[in-house]
Amino acid sequence: MRICRGARPLRNVVGMTQTTPAAPQPRTARPPREEPAIRFRHAAKSFGAVRAVAGIDLDVRRGEAVALLGRNGAGKSTTISLLLGLEEPDAGSVRLFGETPERAVRAGRVGAVLQEGRAVPRITVCELIGFVARTHPAPMPVAEALELAGLTELAGRRIDRLSGGQAQRVRFAVALAGNPELIVLDEPTAALDVEARRAFWESMRGYARRGNTVLFSTHYLEEADAHADRIVVVDSGRIVADGTGEQLRRAAGGSLVSVDLAGRPTEGLGELPGVVCVEVRGDRARLRTEDPDATVVALAGLGAVRGIEVTAPSLDDAFLALTGSRPSRPADTIPAGSPR
Amino acid sequence: MITAYVRLEVRRTLRDTSFVVFGIGMPVLMYLLFTNIGSGADTGDWKTSSMVAMAAYGALGAALGTGTGVAEDKGIGWLRQLRVTPMTPRQVVIGRALTGSVTVLPAVAAVLAAGASVNGIRLEAWQWAAVALVLWLGALPFTLLGIGNGYRLTAQTTGLVNVGCGLGLSIVGGLWFPAELFPHWLRSLSDFTPTRRFAELGQSLAAGGAPGPAAVAVLAVWALLFAAYAVLSYRRSARTV
Numbered sequence: 001m002r003i004c005r006g007a008r009p010l011r012n013v014v015g016m017t018q019t020t021p022a023a024p025q026p027r028t029a030r031p032p033r034e035e036p037a038i039r040f041r042h043a044a045k046s047f048g049a050v051r052a053v054a055g056i057d058l059d060v061r062r063g064e065a066v067a068l069l070g071r072n073g074a075g076k077s078t079t080i081s082l083l084l085g086l087e088e089p090d091a092g093s094v095r096l097f098g099e100t101p102e103r104a105v106r107a108g109r110v111g112a113v114l115q116e117g118r119a120v121p122r123i124t125v126c127e128l129i130g131f132v133a134r135t136h137p138a139p140m141p142v143a144e145a146l147e148l149a150g151l152t153e154l155a156g157r158r159i160d161r162l163s164g165g166q167a168q169r170v171r172f173a174v175a176l177a178g179n180p181e182l183i184v185l186d187e188p189t190a191a192l193d194v195e196a197r198r199a200f201w202e203s204m205r206g207y208a209r210r211g212n213t214v215l216f217s218t219h220y221l222e223e224a225d226a227h228a229d230r231i232v233v234v235d236s237g238r239i240v241a242d243g244t245g246e247q248l249r250r251a252a253g254g255s256l257v258s259v260d261l262a263g264r265p266t267e268g269l270g271e272l273p274g275v276v277c278v279e280v281r282g283d284r285a286r287l288r289t290e291d292p293d294a295t296v297v298a299l300a301g302l303g304a305v306r307g308i309e310v311t312a313p314s315l316d317d318a319f320l321a322l323t324g325s326r327p328s329r330p331a332d333t334i335p336a337g338s339p340r
Numbered sequence: 341m342i343t344a345y346v347r348l349e350v351r352r353t354l355r356d357t358s359f360v361v362f363g364i365g366m367p368v369l370m371y372l373l374f375t376n377i378g379s380g381a382d383t384g385d386w387k388t389s390s391m392v393a394m395a396a397y398g399a400l401g402a403a404l405g406t407g408t409g410v411a412e413d414k415g416i417g418w419l420r421q422l423r424v425t426p427m428t429p430r431q432v433v434i435g436r437a438l439t440g441s442v443t444v445l446p447a448v449a450a451v452l453a454a455g456a457s458v459n460g461i462r463l464e465a466w467q468w469a470a471v472a473l474v475l476w477l478g479a480l481p482f483t484l485l486g487i488g489n490g491y492r493l494t495a496q497t498t499g500l501v502n503v504g505c506g507l508g509l510s511i512v513g514g515l516w517f518p519a520e521l522f523p524h525w526l527r528s529l530s531d532f533t534p535t536r537r538f539a540e541l542g543q544s545l546a547a548g549g550a551p552g553p554a555a556v557a558v559l560a561v562w563a564l565l566f567a568a569y570a571v572l573s574y575r576r577s578a579r580t581v
Binding site for chain 1: 341344345347348351352355356412413416417418420421423424425426427428
């Protein structure tokens with residue numbers, strides 16, 4: 001037997017993000033303005049018959065660190081191409097700091113690590129970073145960019161003779177060199193080993209601490225959870241969820257509270273606080289809940305605590321629930337408590 | 341901004357061993373071989389005109405090589421990375437063309453130096469300067485051809501096509517063997533090649549005369565064609581690299 005409450009639109013999760021902690025103070029050189037760092041409005045992009053991005057709405061405030069999470073082919077790279085002005089949207093609009101991406105890039109306000117970049121042959125780290133800095137109106141000192149990316153020791157080395165991890169740090173330094181306000185990283189750690197990955201995120205945090213905005217794409221959940229204030233889950237070219245890791249866990253159906261019924265009737269269990277779904281197997285009730293604490297307290301009030309057990313869903317569960325079995329369902333119809 | 345880009349790309353080109361060996365060393369070697377093996381008594385003029393032709397050949401190779409570099413940069417994602425710097429695609433392509441102009445110089449200078457030192461060619465100072473100048477400026481159409489190929493084709497294809505263009509234009513244009521030795525039909529064809537007219541600019545100056553209007557006209561037509569080709573290729577792909 002299974003009784004579930006009506007679908008809870010995921011928009012709630014989107015709404016909750018408005019209350020995430022305030023952004024760090026922007027640098028004094030560039031006074032804060034009203035426009036968000038990133039604003040997508042109904043942006044769509046198709047390649048032939050493939051709808052790579054099927055209508056995205058997204059606001060990223062200045063100072064936020066946002067992860068774009070999705071499987072391969074979910075539309076992450078196309079979203080980033082739109083964001084950087086490398087592709088024009090077929091419909092809708094993309095604005096960075098209230099300007100077109102092209103203008104923002106020309107003004108040196110954006111830095112990027114692209115996915116398909118190989119080492120530029122026959123130049124040294126220092127020459128490359130120096131060059132990129134000179135193309136920007138207000139770059140950071142080359143030594144500082146090298147320091148931040150952990151490249152000081154390698155400044156005189158030729159890029160085509162570096163290891164994979166070192167070359168990736170060079171690409172990060174390229175993105176930093178212009179001292180941009182927004183940095184965009186397309187799967188920045190895909191080719192890195194554990195040690196290099198750790199060093200990379202340390203560098204990125206150093207940059208984010210200065211009050212800059214960071215957006216990165218990844219298909220590693222742990223990475224998104226650990227390094228972003230906010231996770232935007234993309235699937236089939238749409239945003240299917242948007243919130244903190246905690247909010248995503250809840251959106252996917254929340255925790256599971258199971259308890260022995262001990263002959264007790266099941267009526268009313270579905271009305272307990274937080275409960276969105278009740279499932280009875282033999283003499284045991286499994287309550288899917290958005291608020292496990294309140295549910296447990298209420299159960300205790302009924303005296304139903306025998307064999308009580310609370311299981312938190314993993315973020316993996318949440319991710320699969322949000323993307324796995326329903327690849328084409330629009331964001332606002334995914335029920336919070338739907339079965340996996 | 342463009343200066344910084346040109347400096348970077350020139351460095352990269354000059355550090356390319358194959359460019360130094362084949363782009364600079366090869367024309368010098370071929371020049372010295374062609375003018376010192378099996379030579380008869382009356383070789384003074386041939387040594388001078390071959391010097392200019394081989395310098396033109398070196399310039400041609402370097403100019404086309406610029407396009408091969410563009411295709412490589414497209415392949416490794418460097419052009420795409422440049423699109424997320426404040427440089428515009430137009431500045432990138434202009435920077436590349438300027439890079440081509442700069443890297444043409446060592447090839448030209450090396451062959452002229454070999455002519456003066458090894459083959460003992462004596463010209464007036466203004467003639468040396470004028471020959472170097474026309475070979476330098478006259479290489480621009482070939483840079484545009486190379487860039488057109490580079491934007492349009494993949495790295496591998498561009499390499500092959502540019503080498504093919506280089507060989508074909510050099511041979512038919514009489515840069516290796518004087519067109520005077522060609523059969524009549526090939527000679528008529530040769531007169532319409534940009535390479536023949538390119539070398540002719542320098543050869544007339546080295547002989548103490550001024551370049552003929554026909555040479556300038558033919559080269560100008562080719563320059564326009566190659567420029568149009570480069571612009572079309574660039575328009576087609578500069579925004580999608």
